[in-house]
Amino acid sequence: MARMKFICDAERCIECNGCVTACKNEHEVPWGVNRRRLVTVNDGKPGERSISVACMHCSDAPCMAVCPVDCFYKTEEGVVLHDKDLCIGCGYCFYACPFGAPQFPQAGAFGLRGKMDKCTYCSGGPEENGTEEEYRKYGRNRLAEGKLPACAEMCSTKALLAGDAEVITKIYRYRVVTRGKGDEIWGWSMAYGGSGKLADQPGGKA
Amino acid sequence: MKRLASATAVLAAALWLGGCTEVAQEPGKSYAGKLDDKAYAGDQFKGDKAKWEQALAARTENQNDYRRAMAEKK
Numbered sequence: 001m002a003r004m005k006f007i008c009d010a011e012r013c014i015e016c017n018g019c020v021t022a023c024k025n026e027h028e029v030p031w032g033v034n035r036r037r038l039v040t041v042n043d044g045k046p047g048e049r050s051i052s053v054a055c056m057h058c059s060d061a062p063c064m065a066v067c068p069v070d071c072f073y074k075t076e077e078g079v080v081l082h083d084k085d086l087c088i089g090c091g092y093c094f095y096a097c098p099f100g101a102p103q104f105p106q107a108g109a110f111g112l113r114g115k116m117d118k119c120t121y122c123s124g125g126p127e128e129n130g131t132e133e134e135y136r137k138y139g140r141n142r143l144a145e146g147k148l149p150a151c152a153e154m155c156s157t158k159a160l161l162a163g164d165a166e167v168i169t170k171i172y173r174y175r176v177v178t179r180g181k182g183d184e185i186w187g188w189s190m191a192y193g194g195s196g197k198l199a200d201q202p203g204g205k206a
Numbered sequence: 207m208k209r210l211a212s213a214t215a216v217l218a219a220a221l222w223l224g225g226c227t228e229v230a231q232e233p234g235k236s237y238a239g240k241l242d243d244k245a246y247a248g249d250q251f252k253g254d255k256a257k258w259e260q261a262l263a264a265r266t267e268n269q270n271d272y273r274r275a276m277a278e279k280k
Binding site for chain 1: 238258267
């Protein structure tokens with residue numbers, strides 16, 4: 001059986017936020033909740049990289065381990081989901097998650113936390129597939145329609161890959177081998193002439 | 207002495223390889239919530255798992271732009 005995972009290729013991500021927008025739109029995620037977001041390192045400096053982060057559907061998920069009400073489960077495809085009818089919004093999963101995936105909508109005045117919300121790999125939750133109830137609680141179930149998550153399918157540079165871990169790893173590996181490594185993949189020589197090394201460009205530091 | 211060294215080496219190798227074992231995919235804890243439908247159980251695939259897997263595999267492979275570019279060249 002396929003094991004569904006995400007890979008974000010930091011060399012390709014152009015920080016367009018298309019994945020974030022696609023996710024927000026697909027599931028009508030409420031204001032203040034971000035199932036997916038972009039993280040940029042070395043912002044504005046040569047060598048800047050961005051990466052799209054959401055729930056990584058861990059093989060050994062720490063959120064599942066810490067949940068006091070056991071509301072998490074894993075599907076046949078390895079997608080980590082939870083039952084919102086059971087969630088008490090305690091926030092333990094948020095502290096356990098290394099990716100900051102669990103999100104908590106504000107459920108009222110005084111910062112009261114609502115039930116946890118996170119990336120569902122576009123596969124809904126424990127409700128009948130494709131029903132209004134499923135959409136209201138968990139968002140659209142694209143997997144049941146034979147589609148991949150909206151964020152990956154919407155990615156313009158195909159930086160974000162989704163699907164069976166073995167297949168997307170092969171795609172990524174082929175890319176890495178084909179494009180080479182280091183400065184040459186930035187295309188300095190194509191853009192500005194001269195060598196492909198960043199250090200040789202005016203003002204560039206290795 | 208030699209025997210002890212080889213036994214230690216075997217033990218070290220076993221421990222080293224032990225780090226390569228894959229964590230079980232089955233959840234360690236029980237799930238207390240509602241049971242979910244299978245992804246292929248809806249109206250579209252009507253329980254046909256093979257058809258559903260085929261549809262997903264085609265979508266996944268479509269993300270390989272090198273392959274797409276080569277197909278367009280031909």
